[in-house]
Amino acid sequence: MRAIFIPAVAAGIACMLQAWTLSAAAASPQHPQADIQRGRYLVRITGCNDCHTPGYPESNGRTPEKEWLTGSPLGWRGPWGTTYASNLRLVMNNMSEAQWLKHARVEWRPPMPWFNLQGMNDADLRAIYRYVRHLGPAGKPAPVYVPPEREPAQPYVQFPAPPK
Numbered sequence: 001m002r003a004i005f006i007p008a009v010a011a012g013i014a015c016m017l018q019a020w021t022l023s024a025a026a027a028s029p030q031h032p033q034a035d036i037q038r039g040r041y042l043v044r045i046t047g048c049n050d051c052h053t054p055g056y057p058e059s060n061g062r063t064p065e066k067e068w069l070t071g072s073p074l075g076w077r078g079p080w081g082t083t084y085a086s087n088l089r090l091v092m093n094n095m096s097e098a099q100w101l102k103h104a105r106v107e108w109r110p111p112m113p114w115f116n117l118q119g120m121n122d123a124d125l126r127a128i129y130r131y132v133r134h135l136g137p138a139g140k141p142a143p144v145y146v147p148p149e150r151e152p153a154q155p156y157v158q159f160p161a162p163p164k
């Protein structure tokens with residue numbers, strides 16, 4: 001009796017485990033290497049480096065990967081004040097993946113295209129997070145925001161007031 005019962009229970013558990021593994025795989029991909037590659041691809045084609053990597057556009061996109069997303073000292077000045085593209089390597093290193101999903105959907109000041117990030121699905125945002133965490137922390141924080149009435153200390157790009 002016992003000899004029959006145990007294999008039956010074991011088979012039942014094995015079946016449940018298999019179903020659980022399959023559904024977990026569908027909900028959140030368990031392929032870290034694939035996520036990292038996808039994150040790298042997304043960062044490259046969605047333009048994050050254009051502002052968040054120092055000297056990236058000037059280098060025609062040839063800045064070494066180890067410097068990617070380390071933040072930029074170039075200011076962006078307009079009616080909103082002067083903003084600096086943050087060091088995302090440090091920002092993401094200091095938060096959990098769940099915190100990142102919320103943080104990525106905040107409305108930032110111009111010229112950060114937050115509206116593009118809001119259009120990304122969770123899987124893409126997770127892939128970006130896993131890629132940036134894989135790169136690891138590097139660099140120092142970008143300069144702090146300067147309010148409109150103050151002249152920034154470093155070079156900046158001047159934007160006109162938006163059309164009415």
Ligand code: HEC
Nearest residue numbers: 046047048050051083084085086091108109110111112113
């Ligand atoms: C046109 C320049 C530009 C591009 C392109 C850009 N950003 Fe930004 N980003 C900025 C600036 C400037 C800030 C600072 C905004 C502020 O101070 O409110 C910023 C801030 C952020 C923040 C807030 C970080 C913090 O300090 O907590 C995140 C997250 C972010 N960007 C992610 C991205 C990602 C991911 C991409 C690529 C999809 C991207 N950005 C593309 C300019 C840019």
